[in-house]
Amino acid sequence: MSVVIKNPEKSKWYLSGVMGGLVITARHMVTNLFNRKKMMTLNYPEEKYEYSPRFKGNHVLTVKKDGSIRCTACMLCATNCPAECIKIVAAEHNDPTVEKYPISYEIDVLRCVFCGFCEEACPVDAIRMGPEWQTPGINGSQFIYDINHLAYRPQLKGGVVSVVDESERHKSGI
Amino acid sequence: MPKCTINGQEVEVKDGSTIMEAFSKLNEGIAHYCYHPGLSVAGVCRLCIVDIEGNPRPQIACNTVVTEGMKITNKSEKIKEGVKWVLDFHLINHPLDCPICDQAGECGLQDQYMQFGKYSSEMAEPKVKKHKVVDLGPTVVLDSERCILCARCVRFTDEVSKTNELGLFNRGDRTEIGTFAGKPLDNNYSLNTVDICPVGALTSKDFRFRQRVWYLKDSETVCTGCSTGCNVKVYYNKEGAFRVKPIYNEKVNGYWMCDEGRFIYQWVNREFRLLKGRKKTQGQNGWQEDIEAGALAQDAHKAIKAAGDKLAVVLTGQYSTHEYQTLLKNLPTKKVYHWKNHPEKWEEFDGLLNRGDKNPNTKGLVKALSEASIKTDWNELASGIKSGAITTVIVAGPENMAVYGDLEEKIQMIGAAPQVIWATACKSNLFDKFSGNVWLLPMKSYLEKNGSFINHQGLEQNFKKATTIVSEALTLEEASYLLSGQSIPLPKVPSVDTFIETNRRPDQVTLEHRKKNEFVYKRGSL
Numbered sequence: 001m002s003v004v005i006k007n008p009e010k011s012k013w014y015l016s017g018v019m020g021g022l023v024i025t026a027r028h029m030v031t032n033l034f035n036r037k038k039m040m041t042l043n044y045p046e047e048k049y050e051y052s053p054r055f056k057g058n059h060v061l062t063v064k065k066d067g068s069i070r071c072t073a074c075m076l077c078a079t080n081c082p083a084e085c086i087k088i089v090a091a092e093h094n095d096p097t098v099e100k101y102p103i104s105y106e107i108d109v110l111r112c113v114f115c116g117f118c119e120e121a122c123p124v125d126a127i128r129m130g131p132e133w134q135t136p137g138i139n140g141s142q143f144i145y146d147i148n149h150l151a152y153r154p155q156l157k158g159g160v161v162s163v164v165d166e167s168e169r170h171k172s173g174i
Numbered sequence: 175m176p177k178c179t180i181n182g183q184e185v186e187v188k189d190g191s192t193i194m195e196a197f198s199k200l201n202e203g204i205a206h207y208c209y210h211p212g213l214s215v216a217g218v219c220r221l222c223i224v225d226i227e228g229n230p231r232p233q234i235a236c237n238t239v240v241t242e243g244m245k246i247t248n249k250s251e252k253i254k255e256g257v258k259w260v261l262d263f264h265l266i267n268h269p270l271d272c273p274i275c276d277q278a279g280e281c282g283l284q285d286q287y288m289q290f291g292k293y294s295s296e297m298a299e300p301k302v303k304k305h306k307v308v309d310l311g312p313t314v315v316l317d318s319e320r321c322i323l324c325a326r327c328v329r330f331t332d333e334v335s336k337t338n339e340l341g342l343f344n345r346g347d348r349t350e351i352g353t354f355a356g357k358p359l360d361n362n363y364s365l366n367t368v369d370i371c372p373v374g375a376l377t378s379k380d381f382r383f384r385q386r387v388w389y390l391k392d393s394e395t396v397c398t399g400c401s402t403g404c405n406v407k408v409y410y411n412k413e414g415a416f417r418v419k420p421i422y423n424e425k426v427n428g429y430w431m432c433d434e435g436r437f438i439y440q441w442v443n444r445e446f447r448l449l450k451g452r453k454k455t456q457g458q459n460g461w462q463e464d465i466e467a468g469a470l471a472q473d474a475h476k477a478i479k480a481a482g483d484k485l486a487v488v489l490t491g492q493y494s495t496h497e498y499q500t501l502l503k504n505l506p507t508k509k510v511y512h513w514k515n516h517p518e519k520w521e522e523f524d525g526l527l528n529r530g531d532k533n534p535n536t537k538g539l540v541k542a543l544s545e546a547s548i549k550t551d552w553n554e555l556a557s558g559i560k561s562g563a564i565t566t567v568i569v570a571g572p573e574n575m576a577v578y579g580d581l582e583e584k585i586q587m588i589g590a591a592p593q594v595i596w597a598t599a600c601k602s603n604l605f606d607k608f609s610g611n612v613w614l615l616p617m618k619s620y621l622e623k624n625g626s627f628i629n630h631q632g633l634e635q636n637f638k639k640a641t642t643i644v645s646e647a648l649t650l651e652e653a654s655y656l657l658s659g660q661s662i663p664l665p666k667v668p669s670v671d672t673f674i675e676t677n678r679r680p681d682q683v684t685l686e687h688r689k690k691n692e693f694v695y696k697r698g699s700l
Binding site for chain 2: 072073074075076079090091092096097099100123124170
C-alpha cells in the first residue's frame with residue numbers, strides 16, 4: 001500500500017477542515033436537541049428498532065389448531081440447513097393420520113446463520129423465522145433450543161398456528 | 175438364439191427371453207414397476223410399454239418374447255406420451271406423503287416421475303382413501319394408500335418364501351394388499367417384501383422413521399449371520415449401522431436374504447460394544463475400566479510369557495481367515511481348540527438360505543487349523559484346565575454372542591483357568607462370572623476390517639472395511655502380534671509417489687510451482 005501525497009503545500013491549512021467538521025457536529029447537536037424525532041440514533045436498550053415483518057430472527061415452530069406440533073419430522077429443514085444446526089429425532093405417532101412426529105427438535109442457535117433455508121424447505125409451514133432478535137445470554141445459558149422453547153416459549157402466547165391444515169386438505173380430497 | 179434391435183442396437187438373447195431381459199442385457203433404461211428379475215412376470219403396471227415395428231399398438235416389454243428380427247424402441251414420441259399417461263394413472267390415488275414416507279429418496283415412483291412425469295394432474299375428483307399404518311406382522315407395516323398394486327410382495331410370498339400370506343383384496347381402485355384373517359405376515363423372509371416394494375407401501379418396523387435414506391452411506395459386505403454368507407449392503411452413518419439389504423449374487427443368495435441376517439447389524443453399534451479394554455485381577459473386586467486396548471494386550475503378553483507351554487487358544491468361527499492364519503503363526507502353541515456352538519444343528523437348512531451353522535467362517539477356521547496341522551479335541555481343554563496343564567487361555571470370543579447359547583456354560587468352564595484373555599467385540603454381563611485374572615480385549619467387528627470368509631460351499635468371499643465404530647478396537651491380527659510381544663507391523667507406504675496423472679502435459683505447471691511463483695511474485699512487488 002502506498003499513500004500518494006498530491007499537494008503537500010495545501011495540506012498545511014488543515015484548520016478550516018477541522019472547523020468545518022465541528023460545525024457539522026454542532027449543527028446535528030442543535031437539531032437533535034430541539035427536534036428529537038429526527039435523531040438518527042436510538043437509546044438502546046430503552047428504545048428498540050422495529051424491523052420489517054420479513055425479518056429473519058429466532059425460529060418458531062408452529063402448532064396445529066389443537067395445539068400440538070405441526071412438524072412432521074420430514075427432515076427437509078435439517079437437510080437444507082447449510083450450518084447443520086438442526087437435529088430432529090422422529091417417532092411413530094399413535095394417530096395413524098399423523099403417522100410421524102418429532103420427539104426431539106433441537107436448533108443450535110450459535111451455529112445458525114439465520115439464512116431462512118429451513119423456512120423455505122418446510123412443506124407444511126412448521127418452522128418460521130420469527131421477529132425476535134435479542135437473545136443474549138451469559139456463560140452457561142442454553143443456546144440449544146429444544147422443542148418446547150421453539151414452539152411454546154412465553155413470548156409466543158400458546159403457539160403460532162400453521163397455515164397448512166391437514167384435516168382441511170383431507171376434506172378437499174388431496 | 176434370436177437377434178433383435180433395441181433403439182438401433184443389435185442384441186442376441188437366449189431363446190424364450192423377454193424384451194425386458196434384452197433391455198437389461200444392453201443396460202438400456204426402461205420404466206417398470208411390477209417386473210422383478212427374481213419373480214414371475216405379472217404384467218400389471220403397464221409401464222414398460224415399447225414400440226415393436228409392424229405392431230399397431232404398444233406392447234409390454236416384460237411379457238413379450240423376443241422373436242427373430244424384432245425392431246424395438248422405447249424412445250419414440252408415442253411411447254414417451256404413453257408412459258407419461260400410465261404414470262399419471264398410477265398417481266391418481268397416490269397420497270402426497272413424501273415428507274413422511276420412509277421410501278422417499280430411493281422411491282421408484284419419485285425417480286420415474288422425475289424422468290417421465292406429467293407434472294400436472296388431470297384429476298378433479300377426490301382421492302380414494304384407504305387404510306394407513308396397517309400392522310401386517312412382527313416386521314412389516316403397510317400403508318395401502320401408497321400402494322400401486324404391482325403385486326411384487328404377493329408374488330414373493332407365493333413363489334419365493336412359499337408362505338402365501340399376502341393377497342389382493344377388493345376390486346378396481348379400492349383394491350388393497352392385505353393378509354388373510356388370523357394369518358399375519360410372519361416368516362423369516364418377510365423383509366424382502368419391503369426391499370422389492372417400489373414405493374413406500376411396505377416399510378420395515380425396525381428401520382421405520384429412524385433415518386432419512388439420504389443421510390446413509392452404503393457399503394457392500396458379507397452377512398455374518400450364518401454360513402451361507404449372503405452378499406449384503408450395510409447402510410450406516412456416523413451414528414452407526416442402520417439396516418442391511420441384500421445384493422444380487424447368483425452363486426450365493428440370488429436376490430434375497432433372511433430376516434435373521436438383517437438384524438445382526440444391531441450388535442455392531444456403539445451401545446452394545448466393548449469400547450475400551452477391561453481387566454480384573456484375582457482377589458480384587460470389580461473391573462479396572464478404560465484401559466487402552468494396545469496397552470492391555472501388551473500387559474497380557476507378560477502373562478502369556480509366564481505361562482510357557484501351559485497356554486491354550488480357543489477360536490470361534492466368526493473371524494476372517496487371514497486373522498486365524500496370523501494368530502496361529504504368532505502364538506507358539508499347538509493347543510488350539512475350535513469352539514463349536516450347537517454342532518448338532520449345523521446341518522440344518524430351511525431350503526432357501528438360512529443355515530444352522532451360525533458362524534460365517536467355520537470352513538476358514540478349519541482350513542487355517544489344517545494348514546497349521548493342528549488336530550485337537552475340545553474335551554482336552556476341559557480336562558487340561560482341571561488338571562492344571564493349561565493355566566492361560568486366549569479366547570477369540572464370538573462377535574455375535576446371541577447365537578452362542580452355550581456362552582455362560584463355556585465362560586464357567588474356561589473361567590476355571592487362572593488366567594483368561596478374552597477378545598470380544600461386544601460387552602456382556604456374563605463376563606462378571608470370571609473368578610481369576612481376566613483381560614477383556616475390545617475387537618473390531620466385521621464392518622471395521624478387511625478380510626475374507628469361506629462359506630458352506632467353500633466359496634471364499636472378500637469383504638472390505640465400511641466404517642469405524644469403535645476406533646480403539648483391535649483386529650484379531652493386531653491382537654495376536656501384541657499378545658506375542660511383537661510390535662504391530664504398520665502398513666507400508668511407498669517412498670515414491672506412485673500416483674501419476676496420465677493426462678499431465680509435459681510443460682504443465684504443477685501446484686507446487688504455482689505456489690512458489692506466487693510467493694516470488696509477491697515478494698518482488700512489495
